[in-house]
Amino acid sequence: MTRSRRYSEVDVFAATPYRGNPLAVVHDAEGLSDADMQQFANWTNLAETTFLLAPTNPQADYRVRIFTASEELPFAGHPTLGSARAWLDSGGAVSPDGVVVQECAAGLVSIRVSGDRFAFQAPPLTRYEAVDESHLQRIADVLGIRREEILDSSWIVNGPRWIGIRLHSAQDVLELRPDPAQLGDLEIGVVGPYGPEATAQFEVRAFFGGDAVWEDPVTGSLNAGLARWLMDTGAAPANYVASQGTVLDRQGRVHISVDGDVIWVGGHVSACISGSVLI
Known part of the structure; x- marks a missing residue:
């Protein structure tokens, strides 16, 4: 059922707003189908749109699904940092050690937070070899x-x-x-x-x-x-x-x-x- 949900757009990887990479974030995304998320991500016409959900892993602070205009990604960098910022701005809290833990399709990702500087722990490479x-x-x-x-x-x-x-x-x-x-x-x-x-x-x-x-x-x-x-x-x-x-x-x-x-x-x-x- 269509309803009003909190919505954010954040700018990632630039000290000056609007000079980095924008990200659309839909909060409280429970109830949305895969097709709903994909259609909305296509409509925003940004590189990625994310959807925040309750975590399924007790070690995570929140769960995110990441969509481009045409497909879902298991992990992406600027959506990870932007989603963490949007989650904090909507009432989330950083742990005492300054870390937020995100759950995504690729697994758990740790994010360090210091003011408006965010950093994610690089995930392991799943293919790392010479190019033919x-x-x-x-x-x-x-x-x-x-x-x-x-x-x-x-x-x-x-x-x-x-x-x-x-x-x-x-x-x-x-x-x-x-x-x-x-x-x-x-x-x-x-x-x-x-x-x-x-x-x-x-x-x-x-x-x-x-x-x-x-x-x-x-x-x-x-x-x-x-x-x-x-x-x-x-x-x-x-x-x-x-x-x-x-x-x-x-x-x-x-x-x-x-x-x-x-x-x-x-x-x-x-x-x-x-x-x-x-x-």
Whole structure:
């Protein structure tokens, strides 16, 4: 039955509101069917829309379901941080150790909260291996570059089916003009380093086929996978900042830090819209 439910829109991974990646959040989503959620997520026309529910795991503070315009995701980064902010703003409370625990289809995800800075514990990679040559040639064609410009690559799947691609420099990443018509089912994350004078150490871009939005402004899941891969291959330090969304006039900043064997992926989250929705 249609009823009024609390509704939020938050901006994730930017210190300045409206310069990061927006997220729609429907609170108290009990009673909505899978089809209801998918249809509403398609209607918002954002990269993701989330639905907050009571947890089924006693260790979790809340449960979330994450939808793109066309499918449900088991995990995604900016929806994780944005949902935590929306849940706290609706009356949730952080534990004494500063952690919120989210339940999603991929399992439990810990989120550290410090003011308006949130960071999620990167989930394990479910596919982490070399990319075959036929994929790499196809990716080079999609990106409009020569195959030899790809310095390194890896599958870095952690929910979304990302393939990580490393280029020589951040400028090379910024200059990419891929053809969205050729993306098909590919989900490509491209990274390149800045020089020592820059405030961010890397520029990141995320391209994917299948949805109306084909370049994501700022992407938590991708940056989580890139961090694991770049650190394992010696291409990145244990703590760094990645810039994303520059070509889309965003100011995304993703803060990567390591605590023991755990990678934390964080950034600012701003509350932007609060109201209700009939659904």
